[in-house]
Amino acid sequence: MSPRLTKEHDNVIPAKAGIQSAGRDLDSHLRGNDTYLEGFSGDMYSITSFILRLLLVAVASVGIATNAQEAFAVDAAKEEARSGVKEYPLPTPYSQPYGIAVDGKGIVWVTEQVANKIGRLDPSSGTFKEYIIPSAKGATTDSKWVYSPSERTPPPSPSGSSAGSPLNMIIDSQGILWFTEQLGNKIGRFDPATESFKEYAIPSVNSGPTDIVIDQEGTVWFTEWNISRIGKFIPGKETFIEYDIPTQNSRPAGITIDKDGNVWFTEEAMDKIGVLDPKSLKLKEFAVPSLNSQPFDIAVDSKGNVWFTQKGGHKLGMFSPSQKEFSEVVVRGTNSVPLGILIDREDHIWFTDRMEGYVGRFDSYNTTFEIINIPTANSIPVQLALAPDGSVWFTESHRDANNIGQIVLQKKATAPVPVKGEKGAEGPTAGGSMKMVYIISGIILIGIIGFLLTRRGGKKTFLLVFLTLIFFPVYAYPESAFKEYPLPTPYSFPTDIEVDKTGLIWYIGWGVNRLGVFNPVTETFLEHEIPTRDSRAGSIAVDSKGNVWFSEQDANKIGRFEPTGKTFKEYSLPNPQSSPTEILADPSGYIWYLAWNLNKLGRFDPKTSSFKEYEIPTSDSQPKELAMDTQENIWFLEQGGNKLGMFNPKNASFKEYPLTTPFSSPYGLTVASDGVWFGTGRNQKLVRFDIRTGKFKEYPLPKQLMIQTTTLDSKGNIWFSCKEENKVARFDPATGKFTEFAIVTPDSQPFGVRADKKNNIWFAELATNKLVRLDISSVDKLSKGKNLTIEIPPSKEKLIIRK
Numbered sequence: 148m149s150p151r152l153t154k155e156h157d158n159v160i161p162a163k164a165g166i167q168s169a170g171r172d173l174d175s176h177l178r179g180n181d182t183y184l185e186g187f188s189g190d191m192y193s194i195t196s197f198i199l200r201l202l203l204v205a206v207a208s209v210g211i212a213t214n215a216q217e218a219f220a221v222d223a224a225k226e227e228a229r230s231g232v233k234e235y236p237l238p239t240p241y242s243q244p245y246g247i248a249v250d251g252k253g254i255v256w257v258t259e260q261v262a263n264k265i266g267r268l269d270p271s272s273g274t275f276k277e278y279i280i281p282s283a284k285g286a287t288t289d290s291k292w293v294y295s296p297s298e299r300t301p302p303p304s305p306s307g308s309s310a311g312s313p314l315n316m317i318i319d320s321q322g323i324l325w326f327t328e329q330l331g332n333k334i335g336r337f338d339p340a341t342e343s344f345k346e347y348a349i350p351s352v353n354s355g356p357t358d359i360v361i362d363q364e365g366t367v368w369f370t371e372w373n374i375s376r377i378g379k380f381i382p383g384k385e386t387f388i389e390y391d392i393p394t395q396n397s398r399p400a401g402i403t404i405d406k407d408g409n410v411w412f413t414e415e416a417m418d419k420i421g422v423l424d425p426k427s428l429k430l431k432e433f434a435v436p437s438l439n440s441q442p443f444d445i446a447v448d449s450k451g452n453v454w455f456t457q458k459g460g461h462k463l464g465m466f467s468p469s470q471k472e473f474s475e476v477v478v479r480g481t482n483s484v485p486l487g488i489l490i491d492r493e494d495h496i497w498f499t500d501r502m503e504g505y506v507g508r509f510d511s512y513n514t515t516f517e518i519i520n521i522p523t524a525n526s527i528p529v530q531l532a533l534a535p536d537g538s539v540w541f542t543e544s545h546r547d548a549n550n551i552g553q554i555v556l557q558k559k560a561t562a563p564v565p566v567k568g569e570k571g572a573e574g575p576t577a578g579g580s581m582k583m584v585y586i587i588s589g590i591i592l593i594g595i596i597g598f599l600l601t602r603r604g605g606k607k608t609f610l611l612v613f614l615t616l617i618f619f620p621v622y623a624y625p626e627s628a629f630k631e632y633p634l635p636t637p638y639s640f641p642t643d644i645e646v647d648k649t650g651l652i653w654y655i656g657w658g659v660n661r662l663g664v665f666n667p668v669t670e671t672f673l674e675h676e677i678p679t680r681d682s683r684a685g686s687i688a689v690d691s692k693g694n695v696w697f698s699e700q701d702a703n704k705i706g707r708f709e710p711t712g713k714t715f716k717e718y719s720l721p722n723p724q725s726s727p728t729e730i731l732a733d734p735s736g737y738i739w740y741l742a743w744n745l746n747k748l749g750r751f752d753p754k755t756s757s758f759k760e761y762e763i764p765t766s767d768s769q770p771k772e773l774a775m776d777t778q779e780n781i782w783f784l785e786q787g788g789n790k791l792g793m794f795n796p797k798n799a800s801f802k803e804y805p806l807t808t809p810f811s812s813p814y815g816l817t818v819a820s821d822g823v824w825f826g827t828g829r830n831q832k833l834v835r836f837d838i839r840t841g842k843f844k845e846y847p848l849p850k851q852l853m854i855q856t857t858t859l860d861s862k863g864n865i866w867f868s869c870k871e872e873n874k875v876a877r878f879d880p881a882t883g884k885f886t887e888f889a890i891v892t893p894d895s896q897p898f899g900v901r902a903d904k905k906n907n908i909w910f911a912e913l914a915t916n917k918l919v920r921l922d923i924s925s926v927d928k929l930s931k932g933k934n935l936t937i938e939i940p941p942s943k944e945k946l947i948i949r950k
Contacts, residue, residue, distance in 0.1 A: 234550040235268055238275050244542040246316035249534040258313035258326055265337055281344050282331055315358045325367055327356035334380050350387050358402040368410050370399035377423055401445035411453050413442035436473050436812050436828040444488040454496055456485035469683045469700050471743055489531035497539055499528035523548045629891045632918045635672045641911035643687045644899040652909055653695050655684045662708055665918055678715050690732035698727040721758045731773040741770045748794055764801050772816035782823050784813040791836055807843050815857040815867055824865050826854025849885050860902040868897035868910055
């Protein structure tokens with residue numbers, strides 16, 4: 148039985164029909180107004196009617212062609228999925244399948260939580276075989292759970308004095324099955340060759356083992372839900388080691404391992420994800436930006452990005468260890484509860500939605516979704532597994548579904564990827580071009596109609612038409628205020644930007660390891676390859692001499708580009724694995740940076756090529772952002788420490804100011820004459836810190852906006868980008884008013900924001916690979932100083948990236 152596939156894309160037919168209908172209505176209206184047409188001959192009327200119809204056809208043709216082209220581009224960018232779902236009912240009724248894995252031969256294995264069994268499915272024959280877990284034989288369990296549409300949490304685990312309640316499952320390199328026994332408080336092992344079990348009791352009582360994973364050395368790692376620990380089992384020695392998570396009662400759920408052997412896990416109760424380095428045994432935690440997100444399952448893609456489901460946040464989350472950045476994807480459905488997660492060989496993110504009852508696939512490169520509905524209603528899909536043939540398997544835990552499901556995708560060829568540098572410097576592509584076509588065409592039509600209606604001296608009518616012609620373009624000003632410039636290299640993923648003294652716009656092409664510059668006068672780009680490959684350049688700064696400095700997180704360097712000679716020079720940091728993030732050039736010529744991994748603030752002297760680093764007082768402070776005040780004090784944010792930090796270079800001393808809201812997740816730092824400004828992700832506030840009084844003042848953001856990056860214009864206004872709402876916004880400290888500007892391109896993911904000398908606002912669009920200029924002077928003239936809000940309805944499915 149085929150599923151119903153839901154996709155978001157342009158629909159050409161309704162647009163065409165709407166234009167044709169408008170043409171018929173206007174033609175009918177003109178024919179019905181003989182009073183206004185009195186005095187015209189039949190020939191004149193026919194000519195006029197012909198001209199109007201010709202114009203309408205021209206407008207419709209342009210609209211249809213453009214819409215068709217846009218629709219084709221969208222469909223080409225989206226990988227079409229011809230999907231089939233096949234379901235296999237388990238032999239034991241109400242067994243509540245949960246964990247699932249597929250071995251190298253394509254055999255599907257599943258845990259049966261209520262039945263306390265391990266199930267084996269041979270897809271080639273469709274036959275099942277079940278194995279009762281030894282310690283659970285004869286156990287009585289409660290299997291009376293039924294589905295409730297209002298339920299927002301997984302069904303309760305079965306009860307029983309000796310019930311094992313097998314949960315998650317993994318297969319090692321030898322084909323051995325390992326699984327957690329949540330109620331049995333054990334780690335189980337099953338050898339398919341001998342069909343034999345072995346169980347290992349966890350030392351801690353009632354630890355509640357949940358998820359399980361195996362590293363490259365064959366060590367078994369698992370989460371201990373009830374006691375906030377990460378467990379390790381060494382099969383060769385049959386010994387356990389347990390590690391306390393700093394945040395107690397955090398409810399660790401999902402667990403995974405990256406290519407470097409780091410163990411990542413989710414903390415459902417405390418809205419965090421954590422990582423344990425098995426070599427140093429150092430454990431770090433990162434607060435997820437969204438409140439009540441309830442991170443659950445977790446996986447790592449080929450780039451090292453950590454993905455996780457958010458049960459309470461209705462989102463997929465992504466954390467970049469190199470960028471130290473969170474991203475969030477809003478999934479479909481008002482009652483959405485994403486649960487299981489899987490990343491396939493092409494880095495598609497698969498997830499189950501237990502409340503909406505579908506399996507989703509998210510393409511993080513094109514930011515598109517495929518929604519695959521399951522034939523069985525109320526099936527409650529839980530966990531996912533990838534088969535050698537590329538098919539995706541999942542469990543359906545509803546007591547009446549009691550199935551294993553299989554999804555098979557057949558791919559359709561996609562549009563070819565543009566060659567790097569193609570159409571590199573051909574100038575800007577105007578945003579909202581299609582709307583402007585309709586607006587201009589509308590003005591022409593109104594002019595013709597006005598001419599026809601006022602031909603015999605209708606002064607009132609002429610005045611009405613004249614005013615319409617004058618004010619109609621005002622409605623289009625969001626289109627004309629924004630100007631977009633596509634970057635020369637596709638998939639550049641522009642991050643930080645900076646405006647130098649001459650007005651040039653510098654940017655980092657994070658995805659292609661390039662430093663770029665844009666000349667607003669000639670509207671041309673020039674890009675330079677950073678010498679160290681895969682350096683993961685992030686932050687950017689321009690010194691007083693015009694040299695461009697940037698941090699190289701993965702290369703553990705800071706780099707300098709000299710524009711006159713077009714030469715690079717790179718400087719390795721003194722301590723390995725510093726992971727430099729933010730960078731700042733002060734008036735004295737020193738270059739400041741944050742050594743994120745080492746919890747230090749660093750200073751580089753270009754004259755002597757020497758480094759000096761200062762330990763931040765709060766351990767594991769997770770420092771972010773850098774800014775300097777008029778006294779040359781260095782300010783920074785502490786996401787882990789939940790503080791605002793200040794460093795005085797004159798006496799090499801730190802001072803820290805605890806934020807008023809716990810776990811506030813501060814983002815976006817800038818310094819003005821009246822204080823230090825930044826945003827908080829947890830309570831959606833713009834915060835001002837008065838340097839003289841040492842006090843904080845908070846301003847609630849409108850419509851639950853969240854601040855990405857901030858900057859200051861020459862008038863003292865605070866500007867910030869808002870990825871969630873696809874806007875840039877302005878705050879006037881004098882009036883306390885916010886002004887929002889909706890970006891022309893939907894879901895553009897504005898990243899970085901800067902003001903030039905003319906108070907034009909510049910920012911990068913991470914998703915659409917563009918630089919954008921907002922001409923604020925034209926907007927201010929039209930708004931006449933009034934508080935202005937321009938809104939575009941948000942998409943149900945959008946990518947949100949925070950810095």
